[in-house]
Amino acid sequence: MSLLVDSAAEAIRMVASADGKLLEIAVLSLRVSATATLIAAIIALPIAAWVAQTRSALKTPVVVVLNACMGLPPVIVGLVVYLLLSRSGPLGALGWLFTPSGMIFAQTVLITPIIAALARQTLEDAQIEYRDLFASLGLSRWQSLVTLLVETRFSLLVVLLAGFGRAIAEVGAVMMVGGNIAGETRVMTTAIALETSKGELALALALGMVLLAIVLVVNGFAHWGKMWIGRRYG
Amino acid sequence: MVDASHTCVALNGVSAVAGGTTILRDVTLVIAPGECVAVLGANGAGKSSLLRLMNGLLATNSGSAHTPSSRDQALIFQRPVLLKRSVLDNVSFALKTRGVAADDAAEIAREKLAACGLATFADRYARTLSGGEQQKLALARAWALQPKLLLADEPTANLAPAAVHSVETILHRMHVAGATIVLATHNRGQAKRLATRVIFMADSTIVEDRPANDFFASPQSAEAIEYLAVERA
Numbered sequence: 001m002s003l004l005v006d007s008a009a010e011a012i013r014m015v016a017s018a019d020g021k022l023l024e025i026a027v028l029s030l031r032v033s034a035t036a037t038l039i040a041a042i043i044a045l046p047i048a049a050w051v052a053q054t055r056s057a058l059k060t061p062v063v064v065v066l067n068a069c070m071g072l073p074p075v076i077v078g079l080v081v082y083l084l085l086s087r088s089g090p091l092g093a094l095g096w097l098f099t100p101s102g103m104i105f106a107q108t109v110l111i112t113p114i115i116a117a118l119a120r121q122t123l124e125d126a127q128i129e130y131r132d133l134f135a136s137l138g139l140s141r142w143q144s145l146v147t148l149l150v151e152t153r154f155s156l157l158v159v160l161l162a163g164f165g166r167a168i169a170e171v172g173a174v175m176m177v178g179g180n181i182a183g184e185t186r187v188m189t190t191a192i193a194l195e196t197s198k199g200e201l202a203l204a205l206a207l208g209m210v211l212l213a214i215v216l217v218v219n220g221f222a223h224w225g226k227m228w229i230g231r232r233y234g
Numbered sequence: 235m236v237d238a239s240h241t242c243v244a245l246n247g248v249s250a251v252a253g254g255t256t257i258l259r260d261v262t263l264v265i266a267p268g269e270c271v272a273v274l275g276a277n278g279a280g281k282s283s284l285l286r287l288m289n290g291l292l293a294t295n296s297g298s299a300h301t302p303s304s305r306d307q308a309l310i311f312q313r314p315v316l317l318k319r320s321v322l323d324n325v326s327f328a329l330k331t332r333g334v335a336a337d338d339a340a341e342i343a344r345e346k347l348a349a350c351g352l353a354t355f356a357d358r359y360a361r362t363l364s365g366g367e368q369q370k371l372a373l374a375r376a377w378a379l380q381p382k383l384l385l386a387d388e389p390t391a392n393l394a395p396a397a398v399h400s401v402e403t404i405l406h407r408m409h410v411a412g413a414t415i416v417l418a419t420h421n422r423g424q425a426k427r428l429a430t431r432v433i434f435m436a437d438s439t440i441v442e443d444r445p446a447n448d449f450f451a452s453p454q455s456a457e458a459i460e461y462l463a464v465e466r467a
Contacts, residue, residue, distance in 0.1 A: 133315040135291050137379075138304035143331050151318050230359075 007205035014206060015213075022207075026214060029187040032100055033168035036107035037115075040167075041160055044112045048119035049145050052127060066120065069113030074106075078176030081106040085177065098179040103187070106173040111163040118159040126152045154226055161222055168215060188214070241300065242267045242383055242414040243288055248297035250287055257283040259439040260297070265416065267382070270409050272429035272446065273418040276461060279435040281418035285309065285385045288416065305332065307383040308376035312391050314368045316360040321352060324360045325375045332379070342378050350374040350404050366397025373404045384413045390421060402427060422462070426450060434458045 085097040096102035134144040171189035178185030188211040195204035243265040250258040286292040325343035390398040432449040434442040436457035
């Protein structure tokens, strides 16, 4: 119990003193995971839209693979991306190993299937409701898809938040690909893992509380944005 | 054979199958431009299937079907499907998908909303409207597209009497403005008020096709006699 209280006090002290190192770590966490979410969305949403409306025989296998890949272990993703980015690997020339770019790469791989799988289900459910209307209005396939994406925008925002949440909470992949280098690739989760291994449990827990607060604030902003859009219609 | 040149709809021996079940069987029907036809029949008789086939949502398995192109017709559902946008945007959306410029679309939309008694709702979020207002919005959206053929599938089935009245008024105005209307309904009064011709369906096909007055005065098929008797009881 006292550990929790100490940690909470430490967390408040760190935030209140606007600790430079903490700020740097928090900003890197946000930057890496937000960028990964953005890139994953750009890749995953078209995949989801395609799978949702296709009658191709590939549909079922793709759905099963996407759903299964939601459970990709971060350490496996980390290992594969590590091998890809290592000097002798096929993408070694990029020089991304132990850089934020490599971490973004790993997190993108990790959450693209999550966003694609959840968005696919969201779009398919919505399609049942809108299919007849779109057909009756004579919408082209492209118009139907775009309209469906717009109609499901609030649900898709939650899907993106799920992807972002998974990315920013993830430790295995960024540890392997980023290397937890202080001032370079150290993010909230790898910092927590490090402090825990050093026995600095109060500090580790305090960092955990700050991480949780960051995630809360991001979700709060997303919800507020959604309300703001909703309010435009009275 | 039916002559397709002076007709709005011409179905000749049309059958449709869905999921191994015959949902329309040997339907032959000619509707002239400007008619208002009521489609009556028990649940499952094939009324919705007939409308969906005319609208192109259902494919024919045999026979020939001549209907206006999808751009020249509109379908009103029993439960209106509205977009998660403002009332105005719901109407202008339909216009914009057909290449109408945004300003023109908004102007036409406002005009049709006013014609359907929804002028003051233009900026409301569509899904917060009442059931009757939602159906009026669906009609405004359909009207904005200036359909030659308006198909309405039990448009007032879930509505209170006052809303039924305003929906009927809008349908009547669209008819007067030149639209051919095919109206599936369980409401005999509605069929009498709006339609000059009744198509009575049973067991996935057309059993009677007669002027409305004749049909209600002296139904001829056993199915129609039973249907009307139950409704009167």
